[in-house]
Amino acid sequence: xxxxxxxxxxxxxxxxxxxxxxxxxxxxxxxxxxxxxxxxxxxxxxxxxxxxxxxxxxxxxxxxxxxxxxxxxxxxxxxxxxxxxxxxxxxxxxxxxxxxxxxxxxxxxxxxxxxxxxxxxxxxxxxxxxxxxxxxxxxxxxxxxxxxxxxxxxxxxxxxxxxxxxxxxxxxxxxxxxxxxxxxxxxxxxxxxxxxxxxxxxxxxxxxxxxxxxxxxxxxxxxxxxxxxxxxxxxxxxxxxxxxxxxxxxxxxxxxxxxxxxxxxxxxxxxxxxxxxxxxxxxxxxxxxxxxxxxxxxxxxxxxxxxxxxxxxxxxxxxxxxxxxxxxxxxxxxxxxxxxxxxxxxxxxx
Amino acid sequence: xxxxxxxxxxxxxxxxxxxxxxxxxxxxxxxxxxxxxxxxxxxxxxxxxxxxxxxxxxxxxxxxxxxxxxxxxxxxxxxxxxxxxxxxxxxxxxxxxxxxxxxxxxxxxxxxxxxxxxxxxxxxxxxxxxxxxxxxxxxxxxxxxxxxxxxxxxxxxxxxxxxxxxxxxxxxxxxxxxxxxxxxxxxxxxxxxxxxxxxxxxxxxxxxxxxxxxxxxxxxxxxxxxxxxxxxxxxxxxxxxxxxxxxxxxxxxxxxxxxxxxxxxxxxxxxxxxxxxxxxxxxxxxxxxxxxxxxxxxxxxxxxxxxxxxxxxxxxxxxxxxxxxxxxxxxxxxxxxxxxxxxxxxxxxx
Numbered sequence: 001x002x003x004x005x006x007x008x009x010x011x012x013x014x015x016x017x018x019x020x021x022x023x024x025x026x027x028x029x030x031x032x033x034x035x036x037x038x039x040x041x042x043x044x045x046x047x048x049x050x051x052x053x054x055x056x057x058x059x060x061x062x063x064x065x066x067x068x069x070x071x072x073x074x075x076x077x078x079x080x081x082x083x084x085x086x087x088x089x090x091x092x093x094x095x096x097x098x099x100x101x102x103x104x105x106x107x108x109x110x111x112x113x114x115x116x117x118x119x120x121x122x123x124x125x126x127x128x129x130x131x132x133x134x135x136x137x138x139x140x141x142x143x144x145x146x147x148x149x150x151x152x153x154x155x156x157x158x159x160x161x162x163x164x165x166x167x168x169x170x171x172x173x174x175x176x177x178x179x180x181x182x183x184x185x186x187x188x189x190x191x192x193x194x195x196x197x198x199x200x201x202x203x204x205x206x207x208x209x210x211x212x213x214x215x216x217x218x219x220x221x222x223x224x225x226x227x228x229x230x231x232x233x234x235x236x237x238x239x240x241x242x243x244x245x246x247x248x249x250x251x252x253x254x255x256x257x258x259x260x261x262x263x264x265x266x267x268x269x270x271x272x273x274x275x276x277x278x279x280x281x282x283x284x285x286x287x288x289x290x291x292x293x294x295x296x297x298x299x300x301x302x303x304x305x306x307x308x309x310x311x312x313x314x315x316x317x318x319x320x321x322x323x324x325x326x327x328x329x330x331x332x333x334x335x336x337x338x339x340x341x342x343x344x345x346x347x348x349x350x
Numbered sequence: 351x352x353x354x355x356x357x358x359x360x361x362x363x364x365x366x367x368x369x370x371x372x373x374x375x376x377x378x379x380x381x382x383x384x385x386x387x388x389x390x391x392x393x394x395x396x397x398x399x400x401x402x403x404x405x406x407x408x409x410x411x412x413x414x415x416x417x418x419x420x421x422x423x424x425x426x427x428x429x430x431x432x433x434x435x436x437x438x439x440x441x442x443x444x445x446x447x448x449x450x451x452x453x454x455x456x457x458x459x460x461x462x463x464x465x466x467x468x469x470x471x472x473x474x475x476x477x478x479x480x481x482x483x484x485x486x487x488x489x490x491x492x493x494x495x496x497x498x499x500x501x502x503x504x505x506x507x508x509x510x511x512x513x514x515x516x517x518x519x520x521x522x523x524x525x526x527x528x529x530x531x532x533x534x535x536x537x538x539x540x541x542x543x544x545x546x547x548x549x550x551x552x553x554x555x556x557x558x559x560x561x562x563x564x565x566x567x568x569x570x571x572x573x574x575x576x577x578x579x580x581x582x583x584x585x586x587x588x589x590x591x592x593x594x595x596x597x598x599x600x601x602x603x604x605x606x607x608x609x610x611x612x613x614x615x616x617x618x619x620x621x622x623x624x625x626x627x628x629x630x631x632x633x634x635x636x637x638x639x640x641x642x643x644x645x646x647x648x649x650x651x652x653x654x655x656x657x658x659x660x661x662x663x664x665x666x667x668x669x670x671x672x673x674x675x676x677x678x679x680x681x682x683x684x685x686x687x688x689x690x691x692x693x694x695x696x697x698x699x700x
Contacts, residue, residue: 250630270619
C-alpha cells in the first residue's frame with residue numbers, strides 16, 4: 001500500500017503487443033513507489049523523454065536488432081535526467097545526464113548507460129535531438145554511407161523530422177542540391193523556408209512521383225531512406241548510376257505484418273528481382289545501419305563536427321514538445337501517423 | 351564480288367533481338383572480305399573468343415550500363431588475337447594481344463582496346479578467364495565488397511563457373527568456410543573435389559533451400575551474387591547481421607521481360623518492402639558492380655595477387671572449349687541454360 005503523499009513513480013508499460021498500428025490500449029500508466037538506488041546505482045529523475053520511431057519495433061516480439069520490450073515492462077527510451085541520489089562515485093545529485101531510463105518519472109541506472117552533460121548546457125533537449133541519436137543518425141548515414149559530392153542531388157524522406165532536417169542541411173553544406181519529402185504543405189513550407197532545402201514535396205500530392213521527377217532533373221545520387229512506401233517507389237526510377245541508399249528506417253512499414261513475423265501480403269508483382277537488376281545495372285549501393293553500433297567509433301567526431309554548426313545556426317531543427325508523461329502514448333501514435341513536425345519530446349519534469 | 355580464294359572474314363552478327371531466351375535465329379554468320387588496317391590501326395586474327403553472360407544484355411535494346419549491339423552488327427566479345435598487320439608503332443606482326451574484337455575471324459583495332467600479352471605465355475586462354483575479366487570480377491567483388499573474414503561463411507552461386515570458381519577458392523585462402531551452388535551433381539562433385547570448396551549444393555534438388563540452411567549452420571556472411579532466382583531466395587533468410595552481397599550478375603533473370611524494358615510480370619507477393627526491411631534490421635550491404643569500371647584502379651593489383659596463385663596451383667579453374675567460330679551461338683545459348691562448366695571459350699584459330 002502506498003500512502004497518498006509517498007513520492008510515486010508513474011511509468012508507462014507495454015500492456016499488450018499491437019497488431020498493426022499501436023493504439024492507446026497497448027499502453028498502461030502505472031503508479032509505483034519511487035525506487036531507491038543501491039550501491040553502484042544512481043536514481044534518476046526524468047526531465048525529457050525522447051519519442052522515436054524505432055520504439056515501434058521494440059513493441060513487437062518478432063526478431064530484430066534489439067530484444068523486444070516484454071509485456072508488462074516499462075517502454076524503453078532515451079532521456080535527459082537529473083541525478084537525485086548517487087551510489088556511484090563520479091555522479092553527484094544535481095548532475096544532468098543523458099540516459100536510457102524509458103517512459104517513467106524515475107529510473108535506476110548502474111551507470112553503464114549514462115553520459116554526464118556539460119553543466120550550463122542551454123538546450124538540454126538537444127542532447128536527444130540534433131546532438132543526440134537523430135542528429136548522429138543523419139550525420140553517419142549521410143556522410144559515412146551516402147557521401148554526397150558537390151553538385152549531386154540528395155533526396156531526403158521525412159524532411160521535417162529530426163533526422164531528415166539534419167540530413168538535408170548537412171548535404172547542402174556539402175554542396176549538394178537537396179530535395180526533401182514531407183507530409184503536407186505546411187511541413188514542406190517550413191523545410192524550404194526555415195531549413196533552406198532547395199525544394200520540398202508533399203508525398204500526399206496525387207502527382208507526387210511526377211513532382212519528384214521534375215525536382216530532380218539530373219536524377220538522384222543519394223536517397224536517405226527512413227520511410228519506404230511510396231516515397232521509395234517514386235525515388236527508384238530516378239536513381240543515378242552509383243547512387244547510394246543509406247537505410248536507417250522504414251516508418252511506413254513498421255505496422256506491416258511482416259515486421260511482426262507475419263505473412264507477406266503485399267500485392268504483386270514481385271519487384272524484388274527487378275530491384276536486384278537495378279542494383280546491378282546502376283551499380284547501386286544499398287546499406288542498412290543501426291546508429292547504436294557506431295557510437296564508440298564515431299560519436300566524438302560527430303559532436304566535434306555538429307556542435308559548432310548548431311551553435312552558429314548553420315543547422316537548425318524543429319522541436320515538437322508534449323507536456324506530461326501521461327501524454328506520451330498518444331504523441332507516439334501520432335508520430336507514426338506523421339502528425340508531428342520535428343523532434344518529438346515529452347517534457348516529463350522541469 | 352569475292353573470289354573464292356580471297357581470304358574471308360567470317361563474323362557472327364546480331365540478326366534480331368531475342369524475346370526471352372536467345373535462339374539460333376537471333377544470330378547470322380556472314381562472310382566478308384578480310385578488312386585492311388590503315389594508319390593508326392592494326393589487323394588482328396582471333397585465336398580465342400570469350401563467351402560471357404553479360405553478352406545477353408548487349409543483345410537487348412533496353413537501357414543498361416553499355417550500349418546495345420545494333421541489329422546487323424558483329425556481336426561484341428573479348429578475344430585473344432595475333433597481330434597480322436600493324437599501322438601502329440609498338441605493335442608488330444606476331445604480337446599476341448588481349449583485345450575486344452568480337453565474334454569474328456579478323457578485327458581492326460585503333461589500339462585503344464589492346465594489351466600485349468607476355469611472349470611465351472603458356473596458357474593464352476587464361477587471359478580471358480582466371481587472369482582476365484572473370485577472375486578480376488571474382489577478386490574485386492569478393493575482396494573489395496564482400497571482404498570475408500576468417501571463420502565467416504561465404505556462399506557462391508554458379509560455383510563451377512569462371513567467376514564462382516575463383517571466388518570460392520579465394521575465400522578459402524582468406525580463411526572462410528565456402529559453400530558453392532551449382533547445377534547438377536557432376537558440377538557439384540568437381541567443385542568439392544577439384545576446387546576444394548567445403549560443400550557444393552545442387553540448386554536443382556527439390557530440398558535445395560533446406561540443404562543450404564544445413565550447410566550454413568552459422569548463417570551466411572557473404573553471398574556472391576551472379577545468378578538471382580531461387581538461389582537468392584534460399585540465401586535471403588540465412589543472411590547474418592552485417593552480411594555483404596556483391597552483385598556482379600543475375601543470369602537467371604537475363605531473359606526476363608523487365609530486362610528488355612518490358613512489364614514486370616513476376617507473381618506476388620511483392621517482396622521488395624520486406625527485403626528493404628531485412629537490409630535495415632540485419633544491416634545488410636548490397637552493392638552492384640561492373641568490372642570494366644575498375645580496371646584502371648585495380649587490375650594491376652589483381653594480376654600481382656592472382657598470377658602467383660594460378661601458377662602455383664593454389665587457384666584452379668575449369669575451361670570449356672568449343673572448337674570453331676560457327677559454334678559460338680549454340681555454345682552461348684547453352685551457357686545461359688547452365689549447360690557448361692567452367693570458363694566458356696571458343697577456339698577460333700590456332
